[in-house]
Amino acid sequence: MARTSLTPTSLGGGDLADPTGTTIDSTLVTNGVVINSADPSRTVLRVTNSAGSTKKVTIRAGGADGPAWMRSQGDTEVPVATTATRWIGPLSEARYSQHGGKLHLDFESGFTGTITAFKLARGI
Numbered sequence: 001m002a003r004t005s006l007t008p009t010s011l012g013g014g015d016l017a018d019p020t021g022t023t024i025d026s027t028l029v030t031n032g033v034v035i036n037s038a039d040p041s042r043t044v045l046r047v048t049n050s051a052g053s054t055k056k057v058t059i060r061a062g063g064a065d066g067p068a069w070m071r072s073q074g075d076t077e078v079p080v081a082t083t084a085t086r087w088i089g090p091l092s093e094a095r096y097s098q099h100g101g102k103l104h105l106d107f108e109s110g111f112t113g114t115i116t117a118f119k120l121a122r123g124i
Contacts, residue, residue, distance in 0.1 A: 003034035003104065008043060012121020021046065021114030028115075029107045035117055038103035040091035042120040045105070047088065048113040049080040055111040056080070059088070060104035062097050070094040080113070090120065 004027065009019050022028070024047075035043065047057050056077045062068020073095055080086045091103070098104055105115070 001031045003032045004028055006033045006035050006105075006115065006117050008035060008038070008117035008119035010121065011044075011118050019116050021048070021116035024107055024111050024113045024115055029109060029111055032107070033105040033115065034098075035103040035105075037101050038097070039101075039119070040089070040093045040096045040103055042122070043091055043103060044087060044089035044118045044120060046085060046114075046116040046118065047078075047080050048085045048115075049082055049111065050113045051110055052082060053110075054079050054081045055113075056108040057086075057088070057111070057115070058106040058108075059091060059096055060098070060106065061095055063099055066097055066099040068093070068095055068097045080111075 049055050056079050059076045061075050062071040078088050
């Protein structure tokens with residue numbers, strides 16, 4: 001199945017109301033997430049967990065046909081405790097960039113909550 005596209009919220013150049021985020025539901029858990037035209041070194045993720053136990057979000061290492069020369073270090077699994085919020089990033093382009101400038105994320109089965117991607121402005 002096609003990954004669900006997530007558009008980052010830009011940080012920089014003015015004030016910003018706190019975005020609500022995208023709901024992590026069974027569809028997102030099944031399909032995973034793609035952030036298109038991502039710059040991992042300027043991407044920060046905010047992940048909340050409303051499931052009854054700690055769940056993991058996985059940042060996928062770059063694929064064999066992509067620019068991530070450090071992809072052999074593998075994926076990164078980040079645990080998010082129950083009712084907690086985790087801030088993840090900025091990330092390494094050399095490890096996580098997918099072909100076409102994409103970033104792939106997956107969620108452990110049963111994960112519920114929200115995810116918000118932020119793009120840091122240059123010069124922050």
